[in-house]
Amino acid sequence: MQAIRIRESGGPDVLELAEVERPAPAPGELLVRVKAAGVNRADILQRLGRYPAPPGVPADIPGLEYAGVVQEVGRGAAPWRSGDRVMGIVAGGAYAEFVTTDPRHPMRIPGAWTFEQAAAVPEAFLTAHDALHRAVGLRAGERILIHAVGSSVGLALLQLAKAAGCSVAGTSRTSDKLTRAEALGLDRPVLVRDVFDPEVDLQSWADVICDLVGGPYLAGNLAAVAPRGRIVVIGLTGGRSADIDLGSLLRKRVVLVGTTLRGRSADEKATVVRSFVDGALSQFEDGALRAVLDRVFPMADASEAHRYVEANRNFGSVVLSWA
């Protein structure tokens, strides 16, 4: 089959279209023909050699989410049938014509969605739903601050928080992204210049902070969080190390949680998927939630797609398509 391979660690140009061996589904697994795959920050880190794939996953093919069609159903891989339209997360290898997956991990693609729309959903919405509803236990009416609100995960967090009846502040370095996020329900746009350093009226404001930036934002987060508030760190695009003032953590009785989907066990991922399907997927059908698809690139242009995401030009998801 064809796939995008990381020739060696480095810049966007190390991505190349190559002929590789098609993966063989183990007993009980599905083989899915990939039609479109989402581009995530983690793919860029993997390309740079800073986020190696876990065992059992192709080391040199990036891609954490796909949309496609079930090609082969292993014994016991109920309830799927060949030809079903599915979308889902994998631990790597989605920039390819085929992926194999645990049958508990895909979700049925609702109604009339294109594969490109569907490929924009799994990573962003599963990450966001798990962070809000499992890691921090979001409650209706809470005040929530979302960093990098214009990213695919940021926009999923925004929509899920609004759907849960929360008041939402969001940060971005690009004012245009804040304007567009307001159209999706953002109550309080916060333009960040260098690092996040909350103004007086945002100090001790947030019951919940969802952070995709990491290290450089931690001090600002401890200032912005309300007493007994929760900070969930989902991404580290700004770096992984930080100084922490444990005095603030104690005084405000803050809960700081780290979370990531990729390294979880197959059972845990199945639970995350089931919780999202039961709790949120129907809200796509009635229009309360929608994937924000910024741009589709042909799969062969993966390098260009990476350049585009690295330049922070996307508002929402960037997707690669075999079509």
Add this chain to the structure above:
Amino acid sequence: MQAIRIRESGGPDVLELAEVERPAPAPGELLVRVKAAGVNRADILQRLGRYPAPPGVPADIPGLEYAGVVQEVGRGAAPWRSGDRVMGIVAGGAYAEFVTTDPRHPMRIPGAWTFEQAAAVPEAFLTAHDALHRAVGLRAGERILIHAVGSSVGLALLQLAKAAGCSVAGTSRTSDKLTRAEALGLDRPVLVRDVFDPEVDLQSWADVICDLVGGPYLAGNLAAVAPRGRIVVIGLTGGRSADIDLGSLLRKRVVLVGTTLRGRSADEKATVVRSFVDGALSQFEDGALRAVLDRVFPMADASEAHRYVEANRNFGSVVLSWA
């Protein structure tokens, strides 16, 4: 009345016995005649000028816990009667002949305890019970690591964790304290020389870590905590600032919580007390829990008691007595 006053911020000698105004109970409050008061690390920080008393509390009289006798019952301060033997936490001022208190905060002293024994219970056991059962939700069979296990809070944590069916590791810089903690059920003594730096067999071991040291132990805690483990920081005797590797926090999906009792609202403290009385107090009567009373000093020797605690010589609680 007489009280121990902090003449000015400084060493143990700034504590002096003085004649001060007796506090007047507000409507609905109790006035308690103090017989004994516990000495806590926070008292030393307050004496040094590094932990000011919250509003509404005497700024210059230390003391966060007492045992004594109800002297006066304000209107509505049910269910207490004059003469009741009580113990409890206050936000300051317990090194005195009298304290006033919200009537929901004292606990009845069980059976035949002396006031000195009773004064060793409230701060240590309420802090420990709240940290384990409310901040981190300890579950039977979990593995728990307690730093400074020979301190009064450390020994309360140890006993509560053993009573909950947990396996307990504990650190100390003094091997004699570890030997004595083993007699109280400690499964795994860990002698610390400089900072906590877990051996290979303790890495990713602990489902729950209770930390009274703070800053310098954070890196070791992130190494010792198990995937999905919780770290609760209860004290900062080692310092409040630290470098944190958020990469570990994400990869292991760690929950880091800060907690402190002193700054909480009266309602919150009432909840903490009720939860402890309902969940644990009866275990003192059947002997599963006991206050570990290291040494009693006359109230007039508060300076000497502080010197003793600052030199880390105590195993368990140090108490000041008016007797």
